[in-house]
Amino acid sequence: MQVYNNVPLSTIVWYQIGGIANLVIDIGSRKDLFEALEYVENKNIKDIFILGLGSNMLFSDEGFKGVIFRFLIQEDGEGVGKISDTVVESFAGETLDSVIQFSFDNGLVGLEWAGGLPGTVGAAVRGNVGAFGGEIKDSFVKAHCIRLNPDNSYEELTLTREEMEFSYRSSRVKTTRSASSGQGNLIIVSAQFQLKQASQEELLAGREMYYANILYRQEKHPLEYPNCGSVFKNISKKDEVEKVLQMWPDIQSLIDEKWHGKISMGYIIDRLGFKGRQIGNAQISEKHQNFIVNLGGAKANDVKEIITTVEEKVQEEFGFTPEIEIEIS
Numbered sequence: 124m125q126v127y128n129n130v131p132l133s134t135i136v137w138y139q140i141g142g143i144a145n146l147v148i149d150i151g152s153r154k155d156l157f158e159a160l161e162y163v164e165n166k167n168i169k170d171i172f173i174l175g176l177g178s179n180m181l182f183s184d185e186g187f188k189g190v191i192f193r194f195l196i197q198e199d200g201e202g203v204g205k206i207s208d209t210v211v212e213s214f215a216g217e218t219l220d221s222v223i224q225f226s227f228d229n230g231l232v233g234l235e236w237a238g239g240l241p242g243t244v245g246a247a248v249r250g251n252v253g254a255f256g257g258e259i260k261d262s263f264v265k266a267h268c269i270r271l272n273p274d275n276s277y278e279e280l281t282l283t284r285e286e287m288e289f290s291y292r293s294s295r296v297k298t299t300r301s302a303s304s305g306q307g308n309l310i311i312v313s314a315q316f317q318l319k320q321a322s323q324e325e326l327l328a329g330r331e332m333y334y335a336n337i338l339y340r341q342e343k344h345p346l347e348y349p350n351c352g353s354v355f356k357n358i359s360k361k362d363e364v365e366k367v368l369q370m371w372p373d374i375q376s377l378i379d380e381k382w383h384g385k386i387s388m389g390y391i392i393d394r395l396g397f398k399g400r401q402i403g404n405a406q407i408s409e410k411h412q413n414f415i416v417n418l419g420g421a422k423a424n425d426v427k428e429i430i431t432t433v434e435e436k437v438q439e440e441f442g443f444t445p446e447i448e449i450e451i452s
Contacts (some may be wrong), residue, residue: 124148124155133184133195134390137241139349139404140423142186150216151198153312154271159192164275167363169373171271173310175216175243179352181292181451186425193308194243196221205229209318210264215245216312219407221251223333226318232329235319237381238336243354245311249296253335256383260289264315268296282309290360305326348416351382354430355413356446358381358386367391385399389413395436402428429452 126148132141146168148159163171170189174180177193194216196202202214209243210395211231213222219242223234236257240247247259248266263284271277288295293445296309321329340346349418358364367386368375371394392398392412400407403425408414415426430447 124150124158126160130191131268131380132182135174136182136351137349138177138181138351138418138426140184140421140426141180141182142184144191146190147192147193148190149195152194153214154196155198155311156192156312157219160271160277161271163190167275169273169275171308173245173249173308175246176218176241178241179449180338181247181351181423181426181449182300183452187452190301194245205314209320210315211318212315213244214242214313214314215248216338218242219244219246219247227264227326227330227333229327230321231318232321233335234316235329236336238333239340243248244314246312248287248311249294251294252294253292258289260284260287260294262316262318263287263289264297264316267312269310269312271310279312292356341410345410345414345416348408348418350408350414350416351450353388353413354415355384355388355392355433356448357377358391358445359384363441365442366443370441387413389436391445392433395433395440397433397436400429400432402432405429 127145128146130144130147132144133139135147149157152249168190172187172189172191173374174191174193176327197214198218202217204212206212208230211226212220219237221238222244222294223237226232226234236255240252241253246264252259256448264430265281265283266287268280268282270280282295286295296311299309318448354432358367363379364386369404374386378384389412392407397407398412399409404421406416407429408416415429434444
């Protein structure tokens with residue numbers, strides 16, 4: 124466990140935006156986590172934020188006054204392992220890509236749709252990440268978690284797939300993040316995934332999908348600029364999909380054939396004329412309109428102003444406000 128004081132958030136999140144964090148504790152093992160929990164209890168620190176790679180985070184220009192638990196790859200190098208022939212377990216700080224590579228090395232498939240998705244296992248479960256029609260809940264078995272209570276006491280528990288209460292880009296862990304809510308702050312320690320023993324042909328197909336998805340992201344996403352991934356959730360609620368279709372009936376085939384029953388927010392933002400919209404040094408990407416990129420020195424308030432502009436226009440056009448996918452603190 125390493126403790127750092129007065130850390131510029133812009134140096135530890137992908138967006139390169141944010142003020143100063145009072146405390147950052149790096150957690151590279153289960154032992155580190157329990158030491159960190161003891162630390163915050165002794166210091167009586169109530170405001171705790173759980174961070175992985177920080178690839179979908181927008182921190183305030185004012186910074187963060189509490190403590191950030193930053194999960195890293197497990198220090199002993201044994202963060203991913205097999206529980207059975209087809210069940211893999213991973214420490215929360217391991218990258219999702221590490222789990223995919225471990226699976227391939229052991230003749231398993233099931234997570235290849237996530238090729239190129241940045242983030243840790245803990246964040247992937249917490250946000251029920253998904254791409255190309257797949258979601259982490261599809262392979263998830265259970266997670267070992269810590270419930271950190273408002274008084275800084277804690278308990279260990281296991282959450283099954285049903286108990287995790289997965290929904291589109293969310294889970295029970297995400298909806299109970301704030302300890303100040305009185306519900307307790309759930310921290311994922313490790314997670315298990317049910318995969319499939321693959322034939323040579325299936326393994327080859329899995330690898331091909333994995334690399335194809337990485338290539339797609341490199342070609343279609345603005346990775347040349349600091350960003351926090353997709354800013355808004357795609358439109359998935361039936362009534363909201365219908366409201367958009369009332370205005371734009373020509374997109375029905377895209378919903379059916381390309382967007383897996385949803386509507387791409389990147390498409391909506393583009394069609395509403397926001398491509399390239401810039402406030403300060405934050406800009407709606409020319410490459411993918413659901414990304415707001417940092418052109419260099421962008422402020423959190425610049426990004427928030429763009430988000431508000433899009434929200435208001437969607438509300439005006441369709442009668443609902445799109446849900447935000449990124450984490451804003």
